[in-house]
Amino acid sequence: MRIKSWIHDTNLRVARSPVGTWFRLEGCGHPKERKGSYFFTEIRAGLATFFAMAYIISVNSNITSLTGGTCVCPEEDMADFCATNAEYALCTQEINRDIVTATAAIAALSTFCMGLFANLPIALAPGMGLNAYFAYTVVGVRGSGLVSYSTALTAVFVEGWVFLGLTIIGMRQWLARALPASIKLATGCGIGLYLALIGLTYSAGIGLVQGGTDTPIELAGCAEGMMDPDTGLCLSSEKMRSATMWIGIFCGGILTALLMMYRIKGAVIIGILLVSIISWPRTTPVTYFPYTDLGTSKFDFFKQVVTFHPIKHTLLAQDWNLAGKGGEFGLAFITFLYVDILDTTGTMYSMARFAGAIDEETQDFEGSAMAYTVDAISISIGSLFGSPPVTAFVESGAGISEGGKTGLTSITTGICFFIAVFFAPIFASIPPWATGCTLVIVGALMAKAAAEINWRYYGDAIPAFLTIAIMPFTYSIAYGLIAGITSYITLNGIAWILEKVSGGRIVPPNKDESDPWSWKLKGGFLPPWVNRAAHGKRDFWKPDEEYAEKTGPAEAGSLALSEERVAHEKGQEPTTARSVKSE
Structure with a gap:
């Protein structure tokens, strides 16, 4: 019990120290701990x-x-x-x-x-x-x-x-x-x-597994020196040994x-x-x-x-x-x-x-x-x-x-x-x-x-599955992402073209179940610090409510929602969020 008490007290002391604040440990008091x-x-x-x-x-x-x-x-x-x-x-x-x-x-x-x-x-x-x-x-x-x-x-x-x-x-x-x-x-x-x-x-x-000859991958588990000298593969009689x-x-x-x-x-x-x-x-x-x-x-x-x-x-x-x-x-x-x-x-x-x-x-x-x-x-x-x-x-x-x-x-x-x-x-x-x-x-x-993953809509499900499958099968995270992205663009791009050409008549029956996607993301293309610097904020590396007020309703709304969550966790009224909403 003394050890547990000491660990708890040490955790608390570190959390309340500058170290805890920098790393935002629980108990440090930082809004984003x-x-x-x-x-x-x-x-x-x-x-x-x-x-x-x-x-x-x-x-x-x-x-x-x-x-x-x-x-x-x-x-x-x-x-x-x-x-x-x-x-x-x-x-x-x-x-x-x-x-x-x-x-x-x-x-x-x-x-x-x-x-x-x-x-x-x-x-x-x-x-x-x-x-x-x-x-x-x-x-x-x-x-x-x-x-x-x-x-x-x-x-x-x-x-x-x-x-x-x-x-x-x-x-x-x-x-x-x-x-x-x-x-x-x-x-x-x-x-x-x-x-x-x-x-x-x-x-x-x-x-447990290795590349095969008759199959792309096969069971292995051979002891040292029990490989076929010609193929380098595990001998059938020595597998799992x-x-x-x-x-x-x-x-x-x-x-x-x-x-x-x-x-x-x-x-x-x-x-x-x-x-x-x-x-x-x-x-x-x-x-x-x-x-x-x-x-x-x-x-x-x-x-x-x-x-x-x-x-x-x-x-x-x-x-x-x-x-x-x-x-x-x-x-x-x-x-x-x-x-x-x-x-x-x-x-x-x-x-x-x-x-x-x-x-x-x-x-x-x-x-x-x-x-x-x-x-x-x-x-x-x-x-x-x-x-x-x-x-x-x-x-x-x-x-x-x-x-x-x-x-x-x-x-x-x-x-x-x-x-x-x-x-x-x-x-x-x-x-x-x-x-x-x-x-x-x-x-x-x-x-x-x-x-x-949204398995209900094939335009989301198939690219997702290809991403999952290609990564281990090709031993490459990059190739899995390439397969997923290109298949997503192909499937959903063709569906979008057909919808436009047909005047909205040729549409997948359950398109309303697809995940919404847009390249126009909240905060824009440039990093937030660039936007803050462009608005003349001297300490542009630190976001605050002043920046939110300058950058318009999209970013302000995002900040408001963030402050609402923080206030809710602390049982307080989100004053800044209220002012943003009232504006």
Whole structure:
């Protein structure tokens, strides 16, 4: 009881401090305090997010180092791109160590800034999917792709600054707000399935499924070394026999779900830590460090416990000499731009909705401009470290499901990544099967958004379903959004044309059940701060009732409704709202 009392008192003291006011913890007295946000809950949520995405430290380094980085392949070995060159292999091992440090460092910096400046429980790191696109398509394994590693980093650097420009003019915010309601709801559900698929695969999960030959995807679950040497697929007789998979299912999945059912705090962290600790001894069938060359290399790194590996090869590796490379650079830049803008914007919006931070009137979320700004600048800084594009992480849902509602969650995650820079051997040794089932559970929580989709009208339902389905099937959030948006425009565009041409006679029978949509959103295209600055407001970064009076009935009405809600919660009369209505 004393501990509970101490926790309660500490939560209250922090809430009433400047820290609580800045992050709008419950009890701080701020009109927009976030209900249910408490100091220790935010810390626990931040730890949950970190443990759910700590795998990115090792996974991103493994994927990105496949490009060879800045390693140079001798001319005589270019036939197979140095596949058998021992010296080149040693160089790529150094690249791998560089990217371990780079991943932890940029994740720490970007996530901390997201929490401090945008006050959102969203973590940033080099994105899964984006790093695979960077490594396998743009640069290619051992440099066999479209452009060199250095040119690709240059494209990522430029992309970040273009993103910043799009944020300043409000394009990214407008895109998130202007998406039809069914697409926005479907995005959260699709990301949930995408997250579950990540958790079920080998690279970042329990290894329950894998790509097939007769079917696009098939059951797996093989133990180490039980793959068909010709196809690389799980042998039929060995499926579902992986000890690590079952440890992940029972200790990381069922146990975590049971703890969540009984409202045990820290359930996600308990599951991940338990599986990790079980997987560290080398003498067990579920060890993360088998007696192989790779396993021994991982264990040697793990035994260092505390170490700092400086970034030697990938720091400032951009190639600014683009003479004769304009086409290649342009292709890499454009593809990164359109994939990343849809991926990051959709993920960030869905995480904000999952955290309950969306304003249903404006369809924007608090701190959106700063969130997109931090994301954009982080992309460019990350490229200077040698990293693929940084993006919002869907694993943020693990912390949000633990109760994270404010930037303190992200700050905690950022601090953990900063510590991981020096404890990389420990955090890089969290096995993927320790976090796989956590991602599946978070996916299940995010899937509840499907219940709110308008399934009654096919013009809303079919694009929503395509958004949900294409995300996991193509392993891309961006492609899912492209499918949903284009199908929505096609179906509803044709229906609109037929209605106009026929003079209103050819109309879907239940069109009145469709979700209303308009590109003319409340507040306009430009960000609110631009409108406030245009009206001469000196502290244009802070909205107030004076701005509402200057900008007309639409914005004033929105403010009035907001103040009515605040007043209702406090049991007071909304004086400002009454004056706006009377006018």
